[in-house]
Amino acid sequence: MLETINLSTRIQNFYLNNISISVPENSIHVILGPSGSGKTVLLETIAGFNFNVKNLSGQIKLNGTDITNFPAEKRNFSYVPQDLALFPHLNVEDNIFFSHKIKNPYNIVSDTNNFINKEFVTVLANNIGVISLFKRNINSLSGGERQRVALVRALATGNRHLLLDEPFNGLHPGMRKELWFLLKEMQEKYKLTIIMITHDLEEAFFLGDFISVLIDGQIEQSESKQKARIPKTLAVAKLYGLKNIFNAKIDKSSGMSIINIPELKICFSEKQLQFSYNEIGDKNRHENKVFKIGIRSEDIILYDPENTEAIKKINPEILDMPTLKGKITSYFEKDHSALILFKPDNANVFIEAELVYHKARKLYTEVNKLASLAIDTKYIFPIFV
Numbered sequence: 001m002l003e004t005i006n007l008s009t010r011i012q013n014f015y016l017n018n019i020s021i022s023v024p025e026n027s028i029h030v031i032l033g034p035s036g037s038g039k040t041v042l043l044e045t046i047a048g049f050n051f052n053v054k055n056l057s058g059q060i061k062l063n064g065t066d067i068t069n070f071p072a073e074k075r076n077f078s079y080v081p082q083d084l085a086l087f088p089h090l091n092v093e094d095n096i097f098f099s100h101k102i103k104n105p106y107n108i109v110s111d112t113n114n115f116i117n118k119e120f121v122t123v124l125a126n127n128i129g130v131i132s133l134f135k136r137n138i139n140s141l142s143g144g145e146r147q148r149v150a151l152v153r154a155l156a157t158g159n160r161h162l163l164l165d166e167p168f169n170g171l172h173p174g175m176r177k178e179l180w181f182l183l184k185e186m187q188e189k190y191k192l193t194i195i196m197i198t199h200d201l202e203e204a205f206f207l208g209d210f211i212s213v214l215i216d217g218q219i220e221q222s223e224s225k226q227k228a229r230i231p232k233t234l235a236v237a238k239l240y241g242l243k244n245i246f247n248a249k250i251d252k253s254s255g256m257s258i259i260n261i262p263e264l265k266i267c268f269s270e271k272q273l274q275f276s277y278n279e280i281g282d283k284n285r286h287e288n289k290v291f292k293i294g295i296r297s298e299d300i301i302l303y304d305p306e307n308t309e310a311i312k313k314i315n316p317e318i319l320d321m322p323t324l325k326g327k328i329t330s331y332f333e334k335d336h337s338a339l340i341l342f343k344p345d346n347a348n349v350f351i352e353a354e355l356v357y358h359k360a361r362k363l364y365t366e367v368n369k370l371a372s373l374a375i376d377t378k379y380i381f382p383i384f385v
Contacts (some may be wrong), residue, residue: 001022001023001024001025001044001062001063001064002023002046002060002061002062002063002161002193003020003021003023003059003060003061003062003063003177003194004019004020004021004042004043004046004058004059004060004061005020005031005058005059005060005061006018006019006057006058006059007019007020007042007056007057007058007059007060008047008055008056008057008058009041009050009053009055009057010044010055011041011050011053012241014036014038014040014041014171014217015038015041015217016038016041016042016045016217017217017218018058018218019042019058019214019218019219019224020219021212021219021222022264023048023193023195023210024193024209024210025063025191026187026192026193027193027194027209027210028183028187028194028196028207028208028209028210029194029195029196029206029208029210029212029271030195030196030197030198030203030204030208030210030211030212031043031196031197031198031212031214032198032199032201032204032208032211032212032213032214032239033194033197033199033214033215033239034150034199034215034239035199037214037215037216037217038195038214038216038217039165039197039199039214040082040093040165042197042214043079043165043195043197044078045060046060046163047072047073047075047077047079047163048067048072048073048074048075048196049071049072051068051069051070051071051072052071052121056068062075062161066359067113072264075158076157076161076177077156077159077161077162077163078154078157078161078162078163079154079163079165080150080151080154080164080165080167081160081165081363082165082166082167082169084146084149084150084167085148086138086146086149086150086153087138088137088138090138091134091136091137091138092130092133092134092135092136092137092138092141092149093134093135094132094369095138095149096121096125096149096153096156097118097151097154097156098153107187112294118283121156122154124152124155124156127186128151128152128182128186128243130145130146130148130149130152131150132280133149133313135147137184143170143171143175144171144175144178144179144347147168147171147179148179148182149168150167151179151182151183151186152234154202155186155190155192158335160190160191160192160193160224161192161193161194161195162192162193162194162195162196163194163195163196163341164194164195164196164197164255165178165196165197166197166199166288167183167196168180168198169198176203177206179194179205180203180206183207184207196208201240201241202231202306203242204248205225205228205229208225208228209224209225210222210223210224210225210228211223211224211225211228213228213236213239213275215235215236215253219232220232220236221236222235227294230296230381231294231381231383232383232384233383233385234292234383234384234385237383240299242294242296243297243317243350244294244295244296244297244300244351244353245292245294245383246261246263246264246292246293246294246349247261247263247290247291247292247294248260248261248290248291248292248293249290249291251267257269257270259273259293261293263347263349264344264349265329265344265346265347265350266322266323266324266375268322268377268380272322272377273377273378273380274377274378274379274380274381275380275381275382290380291383291384291385292382292383292384293380293381293382293383294381294382294383295364295379295380295381296371296379297339297352297353297354298354299376299379300342300351300353300373300375301318301321301353301356301373301374301375301376302328302342302353302371302372302373302374303318303371303372303374304371304372305325305370305371305372306370318374319374321374321375321376321377322375322377323372323373323374323375324342324344324345324347324351324372324373324375325344325345325370325371325372325374326342326343326344326347326370326371326372327343327368327369327370327375328340328341328342328366328367328368328371329341329342329343329346329350329367329368330367331360331366331367333357333360334357336356336357337354337355337356337357337360338354338355338357338360339352339353339354340353340354340360341353342371342373344373345379351373353372353373
């Protein structure tokens with residue numbers, strides 16, 4: 001287990017404020033955040049590059065050992081920076097075997113032999129697809145080839161803890177996804193523990209077993225991938241690009257506790273929702289206190305109100321869900337899906353829906369077409385400001 005406990009520091013204009021994360025062995029923990037949020041500072045501090053700064057506080061532990069004051073060479077982490085740090089004066093083979101030429105007198109916290117035999121590294125290089133590049137100069141490699149060489153060099157040290165700083169940044173989508181699969185395969189095969197930083201949502205959720213969202217030097221949310229899909233705070237919701245955020249309030253005027261969403265002119269009872277009033281927070285549970293709720297665009301259901309017979313046969317419970325009538329105002333096709341803006345009747349807000357492409361085509365979606373929007377209440381969640 002790799003842990004940071006209340007880790008704080010400030011380096012130039014970047015700072016970390018009480019960062020606490022836990023990274024189980026044999027897992028990938030992704031640090032997700034916008035540019036300038038302190039992601040690289042966090043990774044460098046874990047790596048040991050900032051261990052002697054005056055304003056460093058908190059702890060870094062590896063399998064129970066406090067390594068906060070260890071220099072980088074005693075921590076036995078493999079670190080891959082954004083620029084990959086490959087040596088241009090060495091060929092690929094010499095880059096990969098570089099760590100084997102430096103005798104490391106320390107082996108304090110490593111759980112593996114730091115000197116792996118050449119046969120193992122050769123097999124590793126063949127598996128990752130760089131064996132044919134051994135005699136090539138670094139400057140002659142493509143971006144994808146450089147990423148592979150950097151990954152082999154990191155694994156060739158024998159360290160099972162990898163720190164990756166946006167390793168696939170700048171590659172075209174096809175190459176990036178190819179390397180995502182490769183990294184997952186290597187992580188599972190060699191039982192690696194990886195902390196990786198990115199600002200790319202798709203990359204984070206593809207690779208991560210756990211995801212921590214870092215914004216302005218603070219952890220806003222840190223959970224398993226499954227739970228991290230739902231943003232807990234407004235800052236995380238904005239980072240995710242969530243558009244369907246609405247004001248809500250508790251209304252007890254009817255004698256029952258109802259959550260009212262004035263912007264949509266719709267309301268729900270607590271029994272209809274998957275969260276309780278306790279999750280909203282004490283300060284918001286009182287009548288007429290405003291809070292926010294959200295629903296992801298991919299959880300929105302759109303259908304043709306003139307074609308309900310098909311819905312009755314396939315998914316009849318949709319017709320029992322809270323429903324808004326309105327029209328489609330915008331339609332944008334993406335690679336595998338379509339983004340649709342829906343305007344409810346008698347409302348001044350828009351709801352964003354994302355449908356997989358074939359479903360959008362079945363809807364015969366077009367601007368100004370009348371449509372019905374069903375809300376599955378189990379997908380509504382509270383957002384803390």
